[in-house]
Amino acid sequence: MLKLLFESSRTTKRVISLTYDSLAITLSLYIAICLRLGSFNIPVSEPELATLAITIVCTLGAFIKMGMYRAILRYMTPQALNTVFLGSCFSALILAVGSFFTHSFIPRSVPFIYLTVALILLGGPRLLVHHIVMVLSGQKLGNKEAVIVYGAGYTGHQLRLALKATTYKVVAFVDDEPSRQGSVFANIKVQSPAELPQIIRKFGATRVLLALGNTPHSRRAQIIKNLEPLGVTVQTAPAIPDLISGRARIEHIRDVDIEDLLGRDPVQPSKELLSACITGKVVMITGAGGSIGGELCRQIIHQAPRRVVLFELNEFSLYRLEAELEQIIAKEGYEIEVIPLLGSVQKEHRVETIMRTFGVQTVYHAAAYKHVPLVEHNIVEGVRNNVYGTWYTAEAAIRANVESFVLISTDKAVRPTNIMGASKRMAELVLQGLSQRQSKTRFTMVRFGNVLGSSGSVVPLFRQQIRVGGPVTVTHPEIIRYFMTIPEAAELVIQAGSMGTGGDVLVLDMGEPVKITDLAKRMIHLSGLSVKSESSPEGDIEITYTGLRPGEKLYEELLIGDNVAGTMHERIMRAEEYSMTWGETRAILDELDKACHSYSCDKVRDLLMLAPTGYNSEEELGDAVWLHKTNTAQLRVIK
Template sequence: MLGLLLNAPRKAKRALSLFYDTTAIALALYASICLRLGTVWVDIGQKEMASLGITLIVSLVAFIKLGLYRAILRYMAHQALISVIIGVCISGTVLAASSFFIKASIPRSVPFIYIFTALFFVGTPRLLIRSTVSLISRARKDIEENIIIYGAGYSGYQLANSIQNTHYKVIAFVDDNPKLKGTLLRGLPVHKPRNLAKLIKLHQITKVFLALGSASRTCRSQIIKSLEPLGIGIQTIPPIQDILSGKAKIEDIKDVEIEDLLGRDPIKPEPRLLHACITGKSVMVTGAGGSIGSELCRQIIRQRPSKLILFEISEASLYQIELELSKHIVKLPHSVELIPLIGSVQNQRLITTIMQTFDVQTVYHAAAYKHVPIVEQNIIEGVRNNVFGTWYCAEAAIKANVESFVLISTDKAVRSTNIMGASKRFAELVLQGLAQRQHKTRFTMVRFGNVLGSSGSVVPLFRQQIKTGGPVTVTHPDIIRYFMTIPEAAELVIQAGAMGRGGDVFVLDMGEPVKIVELAKRMIHLSGLEIKDENHQEGDIEIEFSGLRPGEKLFEELLIGDNVSGTQHPRILRAEEKLLTWQEMEKLLTKLEVACLGLQCNDVKAVLLEAPTDFVSKEGFVDPVWISNEHPQTTKPVDYSDSKIAELRT
């Protein structure tokens, strides 16, 4: 019967509620008169019936206006109960007023008795239905998880409300605010953090939900670090600003983000620097569908460019970023012309035509092959894309009178031990040479480390490995890396690009380096699991060391030398490093082009070693094409004549 009622159409439920409330109000009035007169038989005259009719009509209208018939009984919260109380009070007031003006034979104390009887008749069935449904739904749950909410503020209260009809059961709240000690929230005690271990053991807690509102990332990191030794799953709700803006819901519980583990708070950007190269300008992003390129696009459209040209070699990536940006642009108070284009950065004629056609004023060059092992196995194409792709884009920018050209570089360009890093440093040298050759286009390079959540990042890999039961693979127990969020990196790139004078190399302050094995351990612990090793054979997840990959370093650096100076932004530094004249660079580019056209991996490597890249190579070749063709490792004299280059090009 209850199931039939709950599954009935909404209109039927509302009609039934109206019928019941009509009956309940009439019974409440009759019961009130009986209680006042001390008898169960009361004569009801025409005036009393008229008073009842007026009370009924006004009461039902009040209930409708208060939204009582929009509330779903099984999820009815305190707000609906307040509506019942207000509606009944209005009903009692109308009863008193109507009986007075009509001169009905209703004793003056009856309206007061009526309020309490009406509350009983109208409110009790609703509470009974809610409680019954709640008990049935809980009985149907296979497993009920006991959880604790860390944070007894508004976010904690809202979270507890949103999960009350799920399989989670909130046992208590925890908060480090001393003013909340001994208080109750939703009828549950608020404990100090030091009581957590005892509560977990006593109530068999399976998870702790973080509801920290607008707490800083540093604060969140400290709290998460304090929870790690408890060996319990930690999950969090979205930031309160995302909830208020509608980007997320309070019940969107998720695993702790790596940003919270790093504890690095972003610095408020300088609006003048964000606008300088974008607002009202035609902007082009190469590699627009990649991790950094796509985030640059997201931030660029917020700065009101006149046009945004999305240049990408991958059709799928271009489709995704265009679709996403198109949805965002519709919501913006300004219009942006979005131009998605497919092409390769190695096609100089195409790039030149695009830049001239759309009067491009600012270029963010994010297109690159960046995965170290992949480039080691594809040396020729990796160098062509990273070096010549950058050169051709830069030459196109000069021909098209582009004002600003910003290269997205990497910390792997510093004293590199791999082809990818050496090719990026070579690309920096190319732009520095071009900056000396001409002054129409301002070339700027921005160098930073790993970004969280990018393709190939260890964080999603670790998360997936933990989810499937492990093992978690780390290349070396001592390997360390710098990390930064993608939005912060893109924001700093835009600001650094605005500060360039021509040929500048900027490095971003990446904070403290992170030991990858410690990161893996923290992620395992925060998933509520134990590490399995020789001392803990009963653990859940094992950490395996797979060994350094070809060209991989134990640690990365951001500076080649010590000649570095600050800028107007505390997290952007200017590096003064060795460079070559354009004439010297042109000779090296000729050698590199001949080596690439001839598919000579050994000659490519020799040129990268000859250039002032500080490239150090102790690895043999792992390029499968080169190895399969059994090329000799010795270098023979190379013909760099124009006729030879022309022959190779054809």
């Protein structure tokens, strides 16, 4: 019978609800009068019937207006119960007013008694049905996973409400704020973080959900560090800005963000620096579909440029980015023209034509091959794209009278041990030489390390490896890297680009370096698992070391020398580093071009070592095409 009722149409359910509420209102009035008079025999005349009719019609109308019959009982929330209470109060008021105007024989105390009875008869069955459905659907409290919510503020309370209709049961609140500790919310006590081990043992909790709102990253990092030894999965609720904007819902629980582990608080950006090269201008982003290029586009849009030119080699990346930007522009009501263009930075004429046609004033050059092992296996194409792509784009910018040109460089350009880093340092030298040759276009190079969430980041790789049960692969036990979030990197790049005076190498403060092995261990612990090792053979996830990849360094640096100066921004430094005249640079470029054209990878590497790039490597060349050609030629000689 209940199954038939639950599976009936919405219209049928609403008719049943209206019918029941009409009978409940009638019965409530009868019981209230009986209780008041102390007798079941009560006089009934036309005035009393008129009062009843008025009360039923007005109450049902109020319930309909308040959305009472749109609520689904199985997902009923405290807001729905508030509706029942307010509707019952309104009904009692209508009863009192109606009895006055109809001159019915209803004592003045009856509406107060009626309110109590109506609350029982109108709200009670709804709670009963809700409980029955919860039991039938297997969501009774005893079958739920016990979780602890860290944070007893607004976010924490909203999270508890959202989790009621899920397979989670909040068994405790934990909060650092002493004023909140000891208070009770919905029969759940708020306790101190020091009591977490006892709470976990008592309830068998397997998960801690962070509801920290706008808590700074530094504080988040400390909280997460304290939770690591507890052996529970640590996840987080969406941030308040994401909830307000609609990008996320409170029940969208996710893994802890890596930036929370790093504990790096963002610095308030300078509005003047952000807008200087963008607002009201035509801006071009090369490599727009990449991780950094895409984030640059998103932030540039919010600085109100007149036109944005997206230049990208990958068709799908360009299509996806254009759709996303158009959506942002429509939502925010911006008047910005977005021009998506396919092409390679190695095609100088096309790049120049685009810049002249659309009147480009600012260029952010993010197009590059950045994956170290892949560039080691594709030496000629890596050098062509990173060195000559930068040179050709810069020459096109000069001829098209571009005002500002910003190169996205890398920490791997500092004393490089791989072709990718050497090619990026050579690209820096090209722009420094061009800055000496002319003054129309202002060239700035911005150097920084790894960005979190990029296509080459270790974080998503570790997360996937943990999800499938390991092992987690790290190249070397002592490898260390700097990390920065993509939004922070893009924001600092835009500000740094506004500071350049011509030929500047600006370096972003990446904070403290992170040991990759420690990062892997922390991610395993925060997944509620343990590290498997010789000392802990019963652990869950093993960490294996695969050896450094071709061209990979143990430690990355951001500066070639010690000659560094501060700027007006606390996280941007100016590096005073060696550069060549344009004549010297051009001579190397010509020789490098010949080596690339003849596919002489050994000559390419020798030229990069001879140039003042600081490149040094004793590894064998790994270019797949060159190796095959060389081996084939040697076999022919032997034969």
